[in-house]
Amino acid sequence: MNPRHPPKHFPPYVWFIVGGILFVIFLALIPSGDHHPAPASDLPSPAPPETPAAAHPSPPRFSPARPPAGLHSIPPRPYLAQAPTGIQSPWRETIPTEEGQPTLESHSAKPTCRDRIVTYLGRWTAPDVVVSVLLLIVTALQVLILVRQTDILGLQRKDAIEAGKQTQAIAQANEKAARANERTARAMENTVAQSKAALKATVEQGRQSLRQSRAALEGTLTMSRNDQRAWVGAMRPHGEIVADSPLKVTIILKNLGRTPALNVSYKARLHWQPFSEPFKPHDLSTDSSTARGLLQPTEEVTLPLVEPKPLTKEEVGTIISREFTLYLYGEVSYDDVFAKHHRLKFAYHTTPTLDGWQEVDAYNTAD
Numbered sequence: 182m183n184p185r186h187p188p189k190h191f192p193p194y195v196w197f198i199v200g201g202i203l204f205v206i207f208l209a210l211i212p213s214g215d216h217h218p219a220p221a222s223d224l225p226s227p228a229p230p231e232t233p234a235a236a237h238p239s240p241p242r243f244s245p246a247r248p249p250a251g252l253h254s255i256p257p258r259p260y261l262a263q264a265p266t267g268i269q270s271p272w273r274e275t276i277p278t279e280e281g282q283p284t285l286e287s288h289s290a291k292p293t294c295r296d297r298i299v300t301y302l303g304r305w306t307a308p309d310v311v312v313s314v315l316l317l318i319v320t321a322l323q324v325l326i327l328v329r330q331t332d333i334l335g336l337q338r339k340d341a342i343e344a345g346k347q348t349q350a351i352a353q354a355n356e357k358a359a360r361a362n363e364r365t366a367r368a369m370e371n372t373v374a375q376s377k378a379a380l381k382a383t384v385e386q387g388r389q390s391l392r393q394s395r396a397a398l399e400g401t402l403t404m405s406r407n408d409q410r411a412w413v414g415a416m417r418p419h420g421e422i423v424a425d426s427p428l429k430v431t432i433i434l435k436n437l438g439r440t441p442a443l444n445v446s447y448k449a450r451l452h453w454q455p456f457s458e459p460f461k462p463h464d465l466s467t468d469s470s471t472a473r474g475l476l477q478p479t480e481e482v483t484l485p486l487v488e489p490k491p492l493t494k495e496e497v498g499t500i501i502s503r504e505f506t507l508y509l510y511g512e513v514s515y516d517d518v519f520a521k522h523h524r525l526k527f528a529y530h531t532t533p534t535l536d537g538w539q540e541v542d543a544y545n546t547a548d
Contacts, residue, residue: 200321204313410517411442413476414547415527418509418538420486422531424497428488430509432527434473435481442515445473449511451488456506460528460541465512476515484511500531507531510544523548 305313414437420430432449436442448470452462473482486509499505510528517523528544 200317200324204317204320406517406519406521409439410519410521411436411438411440411476411478411515411523412547413437413442413445413513413515413523413525415511415513415525416481417540418486418529420538422492422497422500422507422535424494425491427491428507430486430488432484432486432509432511433481434476434484434513436476436478438517439478440518441478442476442517443474445476445482445513445515446470447473447484447511447513449484449486449509451486452508452510453505454508456503460508460530460544462508462510462528462544470512470514497535500535501533503533508541509538510541 414435416433416435418430418432420428422428428451430451434445434447448465448468450463450465450468454461471484476482496505500507508528508530510526513525513527515523515525525547526544528541529538530541532539
């Protein structure tokens with residue numbers, strides 16, 4: 182029981198009074214035996230004939246002037262002229278009549294509740310009173326206990342209803358909190374996904390920037406190295422073509438870079454072929470090379486080539502007529518100070534006027 186809600190009830194004496202009233206009403210509602218037929222033995226015997234000695238009729242069994250015992254508070258009642266036959270009632274009275282007439286008994290109207298209560302109480306003895314009082318006390322106590330239990334049950338019901346409401350409110354609050362947590366979790370998942378995407382994009386952008394920076398750095402380093410490295414080039418050959426004389430041709434190699442060229446070696450060859458055919462050089466890998474070693478910046482080295490067999494007038498005429506041509510080609514290999522290996526290829530052919538040499542673009546390469 183919740184002490185914050187004490188039970189509400191009336192004082193005990195109120196319940197005693199209520200119980201007594203209910204008990205009296207119960208007794209008053211008990212039907213009396215006045216209206217039930219009485220057995221023949223209980224019927225009054227006919228009055229004996231009067232003797233001359235009786236100057237007056239015998240007094241009635243109940244006289245209006247003297248009410249029966251226990252009925253002192255009953256007021257006089259109207260009487261009937263004749264009582265119903267065969268009914269035993271305490272309210273019958275004998276009415277004196279003229280001499281020689283039958284005796285009449287009066288019967289009152291239907292008894293009231295008050296008359297019944299007074300009559301019933303008039304028959305009580307001391308044990309009856311004690312038992313009735315005890316019953317009244319027990320009844321009052323039972324009513325009090327019942328009311329008390331009813332109040333307790335009512336309070337328990339209210340507490341149960343209130344607890345149910347609180348439980349329902351807590352459940353609703355928990356449901357709302359769960360929904361809010363679910364929304365928060367979804368928002369956090371979306372935020373995490375967005376953060377992952379942003380981080381991935383940032384990482385990819387960083388990698389791309391790094392690649393670009395590395396490429397730019399490598400480009401800068403390459404440009405710087407290319408600017409500072411050794412560049413070996415083959416200058417245009419010099420030599421005259423004279424009939425019936427050995428062919429002597431020289432070619433100049435020069436370091437055009439800013440740093441020395443290391444491990445310089447070169448090889449070259451003269452090649453005779455028809456002018457109308459494309460240039461088809463022979464493989465120089467089997468040819469021996471000439472080692473030069475170190476070639477300082479702006480330093481030049483002359484590479485002489487001699488064809489011991491002299492050219493005839495007919496061969497010189499084929500050059501002038503563009504039937505044949507003479508090619509001079511070769512390779513130069515070297516290393517720069519940045520430990521990079523490089524190779525140079527050069528190729529030239531004679532002009533029909535025999536006044537110089539012309540480059541072969543398809544073969545001239547350098548790295």
